[in-house]
Ligand SMILES: Nc1ncnc2c1ncn2[C@@H]1O[C@H](COP(=O)(O)OP(=O)(O)OP(=O)(O)O)[C@@H](O)[C@H]1O
């Protein structure tokens with residue numbers, strides 16, 4: 001069976017250890033401090049948090065995903081759903097239903113799996129009381145014997161709420177009294193996260209220490225992945241590893257996806273060499289090309305030119321005269337506008353002084369198609 005995992009949280013044996021980060025995060029959690037965790041997409045933020053809490057053993061995790069949250073009602077419901085999910089595991093759903101009677105929760109069961117789904121009648125209007133009430137409910141699960149760790153993942157999406165500043169202010173005013181509970185705020189859109197925690201005008205200014213998640217140590221991660229190939233009676237030459245890490249800019253989720261494709265196109269006893277790389281890429285393209293084409297349909301001809309320029313010439317100096325010449329002399333101001341649009345569409349992002357493709361395989365596809 002293909003041993004590579006991507007697009008999901010990895011823990012335990014599937015988690016390539018990051019001792020220094022786990023140690024730092026454990027210390028923060030044990031002290032009940034708050035921390036904001038940032039790093040690029042698929043770098044391993046959520047897995048790090050889950051693995052860390054798993055290793056701590058004594059803590060319970062309340063995990064709230066704020067991805068694409070749009071209203072304060074949805075925000076509160078997601079927190080409640082996270083508490084219910086934690087209580088489902090310990091069979092205490094009835095108790096939580098009693099505590100939440102005022103907002104009329106409903107329960108239904110999936111006919112196939114028998115798993116319960118929680119809903120709420122009507123909406124929960126935003127007020128200081130409703131946010132404080134829900135945070136007090138969270139706090140009621142905390143005890144000296146069994147601490148809780150509260151995780152708000154994709155926290156930057158709280159800025160989608162129309163009244164985000166007010167929600168953040170009310171939220172912060174309560175969190176600061178839960179001084180023995182560790183709140184973890186994780187997010188991938190770095191400038192937004194920095195804005196929430198480092199802008200003096202933000203209610204969360206200096207309210208949490210920061211922790212950056214970068215790539216895994218290359219040697220360790222390569223060993224971790226090699227072992228999986230070896231168990232499946234395959235070997236991988238060093239040149240291939242170097243190429244994979246380069247194509248994927250060291251991002252673990254993309255590297256695992258690449259390994260997954262290499263596994264699928266190889267057989268037992270085979271040595272994987274540089275010739276396998278195009279074949280592996282083609283299998284990835286076959287899965288993803290519809291998404292690439294959708295992007296091409298919604299961008300202008302000039303934006304496509306800039307995008308392919310970034311694929312060919314890299315994203316370190318797209319406003320240089322040389323880059324402009326490489327695109328047949330497109331004005332620098334037009335290049336800037338195109339890049340802005342590509343960032344808004346989340347096709348590229350800015351990191352470490354360069355514009356990079358959010359999906360490295362899209363870049364490889366553009367080069368492969370010579371668009
Ligand atoms: N420590 C690790 N060991 C092995 N693989 C890892 C590790 N961390 C991340 N990965 C790989 O990266 C993928 C994404 O991990 P995860 O979801 O934790 O990242 P993330 O930073 O939270 O991503 P996103 O920003 O998309 O939420 C995993 O499915 C796995 O393939």
Ligand SMILES: [Mg+2]
Nearest residue numbers: 045046047153
């Ligand atoms: Mg995540």
